Amino acid sequence: MSAPEQSRQIQSLISKEGQLQLSIAAVELPKPGPDDIIVRIEAAPINPSDLALLTGPADLGTAVAGGTAESPVVTADIPSRLMGMVAGRVGEPMAVGNEAAGVVVAAGSSDAAQSLLGKTVGIAGGEMFAEYRCVNAMMALPMPAAVSPAQAASSFVNPMTALGMVETMRDEGFTALVHTAAASNLGQMLNRVCLADGIDLVNIVRKPEQEEILREIGAKYVVNSSSDSFADDLTAAIEATGAYLAFDATGGGNMANTILTCMERAATKGMEYNRYGSDTMKKVYVYGRLDLSPIQLTAAYGFSFSVSGWLLTPFLQRIGIPRMIELRQRVAAEISTTFASHYTAEISMEEALSLDTLRLYSQRQTGQKYLINPHKQA
Amino acid sequence: MSAPEQSRQIQSLISKEGQLQLSIAAVELPKPGPDDIIVRIEAAPINPSDLALLTGPADLGTAVAGGTAESPVVTADIPSRLMGMVAGRVGEPMAVGNEAAGVVVAAGSSDAAQSLLGKTVGIAGGEMFAEYRCVNAMMALPMPAAVSPAQAASSFVNPMTALGMVETMRDEGFTALVHTAAASNLGQMLNRVCLADGIDLVNIVRKPEQEEILREIGAKYVVNSSSDSFADDLTAAIEATGAYLAFDATGGGNMANTILTCMERAATKGMEYNRYGSDTMKKVYVYGRLDLSPIQLTAAYGFSFSVSGWLLTPFLQRIGIPRMIELRQRVAAEISTTFASHYTAEISMEEALSLDTLRLYSQRQTGQKYLINPHKQA
Numbered sequence: 079m080s081a082p083e084q085s086r087q088i089q090s091l092i093s094k095e096g097q098l099q100l101s102i103a104a105v106e107l108p109k110p111g112p113d114d115i116i117v118r119i120e121a122a123p124i125n126p127s128d129l130a131l132l133t134g135p136a137d138l139g140t141a142v143a144g145g146t147a148e149s150p151v152v153t154a155d156i157p158s159r160l161m162g163m164v165a166g167r168v169g170e171p172m173a174v175g176n177e178a179a180g181v182v183v184a185a186g187s188s189d190a191a192q193s194l195l196g197k198t199v200g201i202a203g204g205e206m207f208a209e210y211r212c213v214n215a216m217m218a219l220p221m222p223a224a225v226s227p228a229q230a231a232s233s234f235v236n237p238m239t240a241l242g243m244v245e246t247m248r249d250e251g252f253t254a255l256v257h258t259a260a261a262s263n264l265g266q267m268l269n270r271v272c273l274a275d276g277i278d279l280v281n282i283v284r285k286p287e288q289e290e291i292l293r294e295i296g297a298k299y300v301v302n303s304s305s306d307s308f309a310d311d312l313t314a315a316i317e318a319t320g321a322y323l324a325f326d327a328t329g330g331g332n333m334a335n336t337i338l339t340c341m342e343r344a345a346t347k348g349m350e351y352n353r354y355g356s357d358t359m360k361k362v363y364v365y366g367r368l369d370l371s372p373i374q375l376t377a378a379y380g381f382s383f384s385v386s387g388w389l390l391t392p393f394l395q396r397i398g399i400p401r402m403i404e405l406r407q408r409v410a411a412e413i414s415t416t417f418a419s420h421y422t423a424e425i426s427m428e429e430a431l432s433l434d435t436l437r438l439y440s441q442r443q444t445g446q447k448y449l450i451n452p453h454k455q456a
Numbered sequence: 457m458s459a460p461e462q463s464r465q466i467q468s469l470i471s472k473e474g475q476l477q478l479s480i481a482a483v484e485l486p487k488p489g490p491d492d493i494i495v496r497i498e499a500a501p502i503n504p505s506d507l508a509l510l511t512g513p514a515d516l517g518t519a520v521a522g523g524t525a526e527s528p529v530v531t532a533d534i535p536s537r538l539m540g541m542v543a544g545r546v547g548e549p550m551a552v553g554n555e556a557a558g559v560v561v562a563a564g565s566s567d568a569a570q571s572l573l574g575k576t577v578g579i580a581g582g583e584m585f586a587e588y589r590c591v592n593a594m595m596a597l598p599m600p601a602a603v604s605p606a607q608a609a610s611s612f613v614n615p616m617t618a619l620g621m622v623e624t625m626r627d628e629g630f631t632a633l634v635h636t637a638a639a640s641n642l643g644q645m646l647n648r649v650c651l652a653d654g655i656d657l658v659n660i661v662r663k664p665e666q667e668e669i670l671r672e673i674g675a676k677y678v679v680n681s682s683s684d685s686f687a688d689d690l691t692a693a694i695e696a697t698g699a700y701l702a703f704d705a706t707g708g709g710n711m712a713n714t715i716l717t718c719m720e721r722a723a724t725k726g727m728e729y730n731r732y733g734s735d736t737m738k739k740v741y742v743y744g745r746l747d748l749s750p751i752q753l754t755a756a757y758g759f760s761f762s763v764s765g766w767l768l769t770p771f772l773q774r775i776g777i778p779r780m781i782e783l784r785q786r787v788a789a790e791i792s793t794t795f796a797s798h799y800t801a802e803i804s805m806e807e808a809l810s811l812d813t814l815r816l817y818s819q820r821q822t823g824q825k826y827l828i829n830p831h832k833q834a
Contacts, residue, residue, distance in 0.1 A: 372754045
């Protein structure tokens with residue numbers, strides 16, 4: 079095993095004229111320092127959180143494929159009113175990819191780095207849609223024997239987010255959770271974590287087949303937002319579980335408002351009239367933006383409410399390294415069970431830049447999830 | 457001095473048929489227990505926070521005056537879609553009035569109660585739009601000599617809210633504030649508190665004459681939301697002060713969103729691109745609902761944001777009795793200076809129920825502020 083001098087990576091560039099350009103570029107692979115390792119990346123999931131950087135606010139309806147088969151280039155227009163959102167990155171090629179797994183093919187001189195040689199590791203930290211990546215050995219999560227890179231690909235974003243939700247719930251004194259887009263890979267993980275830890279979880283999905291997926295893995299509370307009885311069902315589930323903390327992946331439209339309204343209905347059942355609403359704290363953390371329309375809050379739930387953003391990185395900074403390492407070790411130990419992921423297909427970097435794939439992603443909420451293998455022959 | 461057996465009070469009743477009825481009713485005045493005092497109420501402000509209970513969601517365009525001059529009755533319709541908001545109070549006559557000041561005319565046997573006899577006190581706790589009120593002596597704030605009941609009338613809601621904002625700012629690690637509806641009595645108090653305590657305060661008003669009011673009392677940062685340069689002015693003021701915590705009295709429409717957007721613009725000046733927005737925490741507390749339209753959040757400010765309700769009572773519960781007493785003592789000592797209030801007129805209870813007064817109140821944001829003197833001859 080050894081590392082080459084160059085590595086191909088997916089890059090995203092926004093020009094000041096308002097055009098997105100996606101391409102695959104060869105960049106120099108750094109020589110590992112004493113504490114570094116070189117990972118040959120074999121599997122990198124395309125997460126919704128990658129899209130903000132990959133395609134940004136581009137209108138993929140305008141996407142045009144160009145370049146060659148080995149070196150495809152995709153261009154698309156960015157609506158001018160959205161250019162302000164990306165002013166900070168104009169003209170800078172951005173390498174994409176939050177996490178991946180692969181095999182350690184070179185290592186620096188330190189014991190920590192050397193001990194990882196030949197091992198399958200999960201890594202995170204950006205620039206992962208690439209053939210190789212040089213990272214600090216501390217950042218790598220060694221996997222149990224017999225775990226493949228494909229199995230280990232999603233060892234960071236979804237597992238740590240699921241655990242982060244549960245830890246946040248405990249830290250803030252709540253005892254049960256509401257979760258939207260609940261049939262996603264993340265939602266399934268969260269169900270398995272909650273089942274293992276004895277936490278009541280209210281799952282909100284949009285389709286009957288998503289209800290099925292969750293009931294099959296043991297989910298007790300599943301409500302369908304497309305159903306006429308959605309508000310009543312959600313209120314009843316909140317009343318049964320005491321779930322006054324929600325994590326919302328949609329982050330737009332009326333979902334946060336509906337959840338808070340149903341929480342208030344559950345909290346005020348049998349309560350005396352209070353002009354300010356119940357004093358039960360009702361909280362929604364928005365952690366995704368599947369719906370880009372504005373969040374609407376009618377505030378028909380008094381003043382004991384909060385709608386806040388939630389992201390994994392600040393959460394990890396808050397809990398500190400020792401607690402983070404504990405959580406990471408649980409992920410490695412349970413990567414094939416609690417934290418197992420499912421993918422639609424394994425694709426090459428070139429295929430990742432095909433218009434079909436990009437458009438599927440731009441529709442969001444499709445349930446499609448791709449795994450990039452940067453060494454797959456296109 | 458002595459207390460009568462009965463006391464007249466303003467009552468608000470909502471029928472299950474959806475009609476609001478306001479009237480003045482004579483109710484029995486309790487005999488004071490050992491720790492109680494009877495206060496002859498001489499001045500009670502009508503605060504915006506009283507309106508939720510007084511007129512609720514009634515459409516005052518439909519208000520009709522009835523009854524007699526000494527015993528007026530006002531009726532008004534409640535839109536049926538809003539009846540759910542008040543389901544808990546239907547059929548129960550509610551006594552109104554959050555705070556007042558008056559003279560202690562009778563007292564229970566305890567030393568604490570006896571020591572207040574003849575004193576002017578500020579009191580809070582509801583049912584204050586009344587001739588007399590029996591309260592625990594602990595609840596009364598004795599005023600310095602030479603302070604009149606009219607001067608002491610607003611000793612609780614606005615002063616404690618202004619102090620509560622500053623204390624919340626300190627508790628949460630912020631160092632400066634943004635405030636909307638900033639020319640109100642509360643806003644003026646907040647300016648005086650911030651000037652005294654050396655805290656930068658960004659005042660948002662809607663009219664040039666409101667800018668004047670604030671500049672006259674020494675406000676340094678005043679921005680006008682009706683100006684074309686509002687967003688730029690607000691961004692510049694936030695950048696100059698580092699005010700990433702706002703208290704918003706409007707609680708509807710686009711105000712919270714604009715504040716968060718300007719905070720983000722200030723926070724990202726000169727920052728490297730981050731796809732999740734700045735990691736500067738940006739927070740808006742909604743403490744009023746002058747605008748009843750839904751709050752709109754475009755979330756064009758990443759994920760480090762929070763929009764939450766804020767109310768005085770939970771804040772006071774959070775800080776505990778000793779700290780609350782400290783704050784109350786500051787209010788009493790500075791009631792004629794820092795915490796001075798201004799009123800449009802002193803009116804009787806009968807005048808408070810006139811259609812003119814009620815309609816002025818229903819327009820909100822009028823800057824009109826009335827003081828009820830329950831013993832004034834109508």
